[in-house]
Amino acid sequence: MTSLLELSGISKSFDGFQAINNLSLQIGEPELRAVIGPNGAGKTTFMDIITGKTKPDTGTILFGDDNRSLIGMSESDIASLGIGRKFQKPTVFEAQTVRENLAMALKNPRGPFSVLFYRKTKDGAARLDSIAEEINLTDHLQRPAGELSHGQKQWLEIGMLLAQSPRLLLVDEPAAGMTAHEREHTTDILKRAAQTCAVIVVEHDMEFVRRLNCKVTVLHEGSVLAEGSLDHVTKNPTVIDVYLGRTDAGH
Ligand SMILES: Nc1ncnc2c1ncn2[C@@H]1O[C@H](COP(=O)(O)OP(=O)(O)OP(=O)(O)O)[C@@H](O)[C@H]1O
Numbered sequence: 001m002t003s004l005l006e007l008s009g010i011s012k013s014f015d016g017f018q019a020i021n022n023l024s025l026q027i028g029e030p031e032l033r034a035v036i037g038p039n040g041a042g043k044t045t046f047m048d049i050i051t052g053k054t055k056p057d058t059g060t061i062l063f064g065d066d067n068r069s070l071i072g073m074s075e076s077d078i079a080s081l082g083i084g085r086k087f088q089k090p091t092v093f094e095a096q097t098v099r100e101n102l103a104m105a106l107k108n109p110r111g112p113f114s115v116l117f118y119r120k121t122k123d124g125a126a127r128l129d130s131i132a133e134e135i136n137l138t139d140h141l142q143r144p145a146g147e148l149s150h151g152q153k154q155w156l157e158i159g160m161l162l163a164q165s166p167r168l169l170l171v172d173e174p175a176a177g178m179t180a181h182e183r184e185h186t187t188d189i190l191k192r193a194a195q196t197c198a199v200i201v202v203e204h205d206m207e208f209v210r211r212l213n214c215k216v217t218v219l220h221e222g223s224v225l226a227e228g229s230l231d232h233v234t235k236n237p238t239v240i241d242v243y244l245g246r247t248d249a250g251h
Pocket residue numbers: 014015017018019037038039040041042043044045046
């Protein structure tokens with residue numbers, strides 16, 4: 001497994017508060033990685049720094065085969081390198097059908113979805129069908145996205161990101177607000193996605209992380225506290241102390 005993303009010595013403080021503290025971390029390609037940690041550990045800031053939303057004070061971030069430095073790049077330039085982000089709240093075009101939503105994403109690789117019309121090509125149609133299958137929405141292609149359940153909207157948005165052929169997908173708390181059944185499908189979708197691109201999942205739900213069955217990074221006070229399998233990190237006494245033993249761990 002080669003390294004796709006490499007953060008070294010990243011620090012960021014907000015008004016004197018050290019949110020990210022000398023953080024170093026590597027993600028392979030492809031890889032599925034779960035990032036966990038108590039509230040305020042720096043998980044969101046970590047993703048904001050990768051996507052260029054937040055500029056770090058120090059450190060380096062290298063991405064891709066040619067070790068491109070992401071420091072100083074704009075959010076849109078970083079997105080165009082193939083780094084997609086899925087926020088907690090689904091953002092799909094509610095009035096458009098599932099098919100139209102996916103078609104728009106396919107038509108506009110790695111760009112804003114500005115074109116509302118999709119010229120059907122044989123390749124595009126086959127790709128659309130295969131993504132719909134991947135996200136479990138084949139039977140819902142004709143439905144307006146607004147009619148989908150919360151979980152299905154999340155899947156559709158993941159599908160729209162996959163349509164842009166990302167190399168790295170950042171997914172923020174996908175399990176939140178989902179039914180148990182939807183969570184199960186979501187782990188399958190993320191595992192499948194991670195066969196073709198690197199996927200980083202920030203998640204509070206431990207059962208969900210267990211089902212992802214992947215390497216876990218525990219963040220605490222802006223640094224990596226432990227890394228390895230979920231069983232490995234949850235046996236770490238410091239992890240138990242700062243995170244798992246706390247009643248406020250998770251929402
Ligand atoms: N723009 C900002 N200005 C000031 N402080 C901030 C800012 N962004 C984050 N912080 C602080 O940095 C720390 C890390 O926040 P962050 O949101 O990255 O943690 P988190 O691990 O995502 O937490 P949660 O699990 O609650 O979402 C927190 O103490 C937060 O208050």
